[in-house]
Amino acid sequence: MSVSIRNLEFGFNGKPIFRDFGIDLAEKKITAMLGPSGCGKTTLLRLIGGLLIPQAGTITGTGGGVSFVFQEPRLLPWYTVLENIMLPIEKSLGKAGAEKRARRFLEIVSLAGKEKSYPNELSGGQKQRVSVARAFAYPSNLILMDEPFQSLDIPLRIQLMDTTLSLLAEEPRTLIAVTHDPRESLYLGERIVVLGSAPRGIIFDEPISIPRGERAYHSPKTGELEARLIGVLSGELLQQ
DSSP states (O other): OOEEEEEEEEEETTEEEEEEEEEEEOTTOEEEEEOOTTSSHHHHHHHHTTSSOOSEEEEESOTTOEEEEOSSOOOOTTSOHHHHHHTTTHHHHHHHHHHHHHHHHHHHTTOTTOTTOOGGGSOHHHHHHHHHHHHHHSOOSEEEEESTTTTSOHHHHHHHHHHHHHHHHHSOOEEEEEOSOHHHHHHHOSEEEEEOSTTOOEEEEEEOOSOGGGOOTTOGGGHHHHHHHHHHHHHHHHHO
């Protein structure tokens, strides 16, 4: 089921963030979302995920459960890597089922052997891989990513995006990824949406027709679209 937003209204302290906002997000597709600071990207994720309640309008298509990957890993420091991944799924799958699924996703993110490690024993990139594995281990239809790669250097960022794509190949989901990096959106997304300064809403919305195999992080194939995105974002910053 696709996620559908209609006539969304939301704001903070009388300041509107979304005004009569609408969008459809296709099932089992990756939508990358960009926009200037304060435009409402993270707020929109929280509205879709049910962490915030719309003041008007409707959001449908989230009934199959939602997984979050935040900017910081948010792992429980007193739990091991394996326990952190098992925690949200043990009640529904039982201990044995949860452990089997957690181990499977740890293997996919190349952390087999780290099951008994604690978060303080991991690097930043490893912690974020655990966070991504936990999101995919939870059997949701929708995954929301709020700039989880922003603090990583470029090689680690590419590695984690490749990991995310491998996980989606294993179990296709609808994914919405917020980022501030046009190259990241071009590498990961199948569709790019740019939000303007609040409450302008969507100012750019386009599918990516370039085959994924031709989208290296610095690929000339994506140069024209990257330049357009930078132009759109720069124009928004000048208007602020």
